[in-house]
Amino acid sequence: MSKDNNNKNNNKPFKEFKFKFNFYWIYGILFALIIGYQFFNSSDLASTNLTENEFVELLKEDDVKNIVIVNDDVAKIYLKDEAFEKAKFKKLKESPFFNKNEAAYIHEFGELGKFQEKLDQLKSENSLSFDTSYTNETSIWEGLSLWLPFLIIIAIWIFIMRRMSGAGSGGGPGGQIFNIGKSKAKLFDQDQKVQTSFKDVAGLEGAKEEVQEIVDFLKNPDKYTKLGGKIPKGALLVGPPGTGKTLLAKAVAGEAKVPFFSLSGSDFVEMFVGVGASRVRDLFKQAAQKSPSIIFIDEIDAIGRARGKNSFTGGNDERENTLNQLLTEMDGFGTDTNVIVLAATNRADVLDKALMRAGRFDRQIYVDLPDMNERKEIFQVHIRPLKMDSDVDVEFLAKQTPGFSGADIANVCNEAALVAARKNKKAVHHQDFLDAVDRIVGGLEKKNKIITQKEKRTIAFHEAGHATVSWTLEHAAPLVKVTIVPRGQSLGAAWYLPEERMIVQTEQMLDEMCAALGGRAAEQLIFGKISTGALSDLEKITKQARAMITIYGLSEKLGNITYYDSSGQSDYNFSKPYSEETAKLIDKEISELIETQYKRALKILSDHKEELTTLAELLLEKEVIFSDDLVKILGERPFIKEPLAVKKEETKKEDIIPEDSTETSANQKDVNNEGEISTELV
Template identity: 60%
Template sequence: MEPKRPQKKGIKFSIFWMYAVILLILGGIYFADNDNTVSKENVEYNKFEQYVMSGGVTKIVVYTGEDPSAAAFLNDSLAKVVFKKQFSPGQQPIVTTNIPSADSFQSKIDQWQQDGYFKGSVKYEKSSNISSMIWSIAPFVLLIAFWFFIMKRMSGKDGGSGGVFSVGKSKAKIFDKDGPIQVTFKDVAGLSEAKTEVEEIVEFLKNPKRYTDLGGKIPKGALLVGPPGTGKTLLAKAVAGEANVPFFSMSGSDFVEMFVGVGASRVRDLFRQAKEKAPCIVFIDEIDAVGRARGKNPNMGANDERENTLNQLLTEMDGFGSNSGVIILAATNRADILDKALLRAGRFDRQIYVDLPDLNDRVAIFNVHLRNIKTDESLDVETLARQTPGFSGADIANVCNEAALIAARHNKSSVQRQDFNDAVDRIIGGLEKRSKITTDEEKRSIAIHEAGHATVSWHLRYASPLIKV
């Protein structure tokens, strides 16, 4: 298998770039038209004529086109009178005015030359109104661009987390076999019965013809039930890593929103996407957030929005065909509060109970979590498993991590057996209170109490082995 080549991080386009380019263009036009070496002033035609007849004009430029105009270059004495300031060498004081037409203005220039008022040069140029046109259109362009930007943010299509118009869209994350989840059934220690059930669901999707040829129907849903920390979500991750089909993952709380009708809309959108990508698996974690049993009197304090979401979920689960290839996986540790309509056959056809691990399962779970921990040779995994009856998979992971932290706290090169014993005591009994003063009478009563537990455990045949009193 060839190693994956690192993907080159491309430059991500942003709409702010377009705003920056527009501002740079407008700024360039503004500074081009407003050169610091040129001082312009637009005057009326009669004043323009007075300035020329005063003899202070050195040059006239006539701009021809749809909107003809004329510009007069003033000498220093006239410029000081018109602009009322002294100009430094190199600056060009100019007055401009609008003219009726270039032909009539040419006859006026000829008359000024005959009368001796004007002795400078005359130049004709074609007028360009691009800058003025851009300045007149620019505000509308910026307004339209800003409107598109706001609408895009509200619709949530710019890579953000969503907007006003996307509030009814499903928040499910889609995973595939090449996705970030690389958990497989090999990483799930213990849970042999639950793994068998879940593996069969994956096999339904990989090879459905094997079952449908015999007249069987692919189950629509499976509910993972069990105490917290037993590995329900881990099993779902293993399904996502093993299945060669799209895997939709979301939490039951993702359907809950402050807006009316949003939960039902998200359920519809979720199943619409699932139907488009069938065969696929939809996983809803903590389904009790929306699957709670409906009240008999919904108008007396019941949550109508949550019940509408549940009603839509019930309709969608029983709405598509038996062999459509969409399987619903759900997990909860409160199956007793779920609605009976959700648990009936045809919706969640199978209820997979994920129980606390027994001794052999705890050994396998310890072996999984001890892979990346530097342990001492004297460590006995089976003894650790016997010391932790009633521990869930999450508790065992916590024991291994706590033992590594205790060993690091004492600057050890490896994690020893005593570190695991201290970690078990820490998780079962909490922090050691060395500063607490205990009287002899309290110590005696505690010793008698714990001795009673130990004596009963010693005489019970099938009780967990007695390790420490």
């Protein structure tokens, strides 16, 4: 270790030990006091056993004051006060357990009748003045044996209650039966700081501005209050999974420098009635004591669902009681403390309206999927710990991953490192990232899947049909590569690079539908029969056609009307928002729309039948082809705006898809008009 590191370690402040009270210590102290009292109060400790001859000699000297016969078999001998002044009893006084009021000696005799006759004889012969009495006593261990069953029952009861309360091995809040109503929130303060800052959050510029203002308010409240402004009560982070809502909250905790309470919505829920509301009260009480402070509730939809819907639990709904208490704490009488509530959810449509109103969650911050520039920033964050080769093109990777969340991009970077390590490389190359995207989106490559030559030829023409139609249509997404190597649940795939559009025109949607039908049209044109391989294509275009007619109002016969309900209330209805006649018209429009695009795809493929056959034969030979191969066969796209920077080194299968490679994932993000990556599967 270097000298600097030693100095750094020596300068670290010593962590002061903090005393933590545990209620079980009281039980231990009481038990120890009882045992100690029984132990030290016992006369057996200060007494000495006497033999028969020693007992007779002691009586003859007339030093005995009283003899107590215990349990008819033991004699406890008490001495006179003046006897302790004699030299022979000096050792008794030096004992730490000495007590002149306790028995000095113990003598165990045989039969009680003979012992009494002997005492009477010695008393009369030597004119002795001692008294005799009788009693029954129990020993320490006999007393413990009486209490032991009760102690075991109490211990078992405490153990069961701890298990029922969800307590772990520790003794923190909520861990004991007496603390079951305490909050389970984890506190981050000056002793336990969060290291995440806004620098670690790539993209999310709009969301960061919103939460930065909250952090600034906590740091400099006078800047806002002098103008009459009030601190916002709460901010709700809404967005798809993996977009960075929890990461943004961690950054707020790291930047705010105020006490930060973090917990999940499910932490309020317990099997006992009233526990959720009690934990809400305790949470806000702790936050108020440490104000200004921040409370972060992740997955708030666990307790914030709309009240009164699908409630079959009767009048006393524990979840509703918890929500009512949360509503009261956030905006009720006596809520003037500087406590800000941050919450995150990807199910904002199911939250209660009272929770969403201004005065509780004043701001709703939508954390959307990142665009291309934001994806580039996220890639740059996650590739920092990787050993990168110089050929990695981050901008191209950002273009090739539309629809990926921050969590997906982190997974891509990690998978790329694993792919490179599997190939025994010293650095992560660009091709490793492409293989990682294939692995995540398309599925694991299955080289041992049994496919007949006839099936393989059908798959090749199917994928060639997708490629040919999309290449000749202006608004279809540009092709990146086509493969007939089985992956996941697919037998082949065509990879596209769609534009990221804010709005989509009718012509663009129709071109994409036509391209999706190119596979089935190619089968019909070449073989005169169709197969089940177009299932994912049909599913996608049917949903797209229904959306065009019933949601976006793109049907001339239906007109400018939509049956979309953004509030989500239609999910609870059993009836359709249109008549049976309209339903028939919608079904007819969907069918006509799809059939028109299918005939259009057939016409395009008929005009380029020779190129289609050449492309399919090349695909059968190489199994993977790229956009450069389409340029050689079909020529350049006349309407392409900028050339694609597709990196292709070789077209041999063993170079493109190595034997030990794990590439793309099966439940892929299908092409749609929301910026997601397009992967046509057979």
